[in-house]
Amino acid sequence: MTRTACLRLALGASLTVAAGAALAHPGHDAATVGASLWAGLAHPFTGADHLLAMAAVGVWSALVARSAADTLRLPLAFVGLMLVGAALGLCGMALPAVEPMIAASLLVIGLLLALRAKLPAWAGTLLVGGFAVFHGYAHGAELPASAGALPAVLAYVGGFAAATMALHLLGIGVGTLLRRRAGWLARAAGAGVALYGAGLLVA
Secondary structure (H helix, E strand, O other): OOHHHHHHHHHHHHHHHHHHHHHOOOOOOHHHOOOOHHHHHHHHHOOHHHHHHHHHHHHHHHHHOOOOHHHHHHHHHHHHHHHHHHHHHHOOOOOOOHHHHHHHHHHHHHHHHHHOOOOOHHHHHHHHHHHHHHHHHHHHHOOOOOOOOHHHHHHHHHHHHHHHHHHHHHHHHHHHHHHHHOHHHHHHHHHHHHHHHHHHHHO
């Protein structure tokens, strides 16, 4: 099988899986979320929207970084601004269009990954950080008001921040491997993520 045929097959499979996942978007059930380190660590894995966005940021960062140190710029911006959004959610402040913006983050970051687009450092940081605020807000707002004492809430926040960084690092590892061996596969994955986001926007 030629490389072109492999690319078409991988892209088709990615888009098919993404489309199916978009139609079966699980969402999050705030009533079942508790305030603990374990709940925080697990929370980014309970919704494909968060998981894919965080992994995609890592892959894109690995593909377009100008140096090894620069690889961490986008993940650190995401985690930092995500914590700002989480604080807004925990405080009960209103933030409009949270779910549409989370879906838009998948569409935009997926397209940037598929195109292997290189933005100016400030633009990429602003874009990723802006989307991260909405992801963080969703994490914070989904914690019930009856969550309990401040230490438990801080453990929850620390847990999902650590899990988010782990997903970024996983994405960086995958992106580094694909950049050296099969950059086209990263593009196919980006197209799948973008389609997933588009599916959420129209669902």
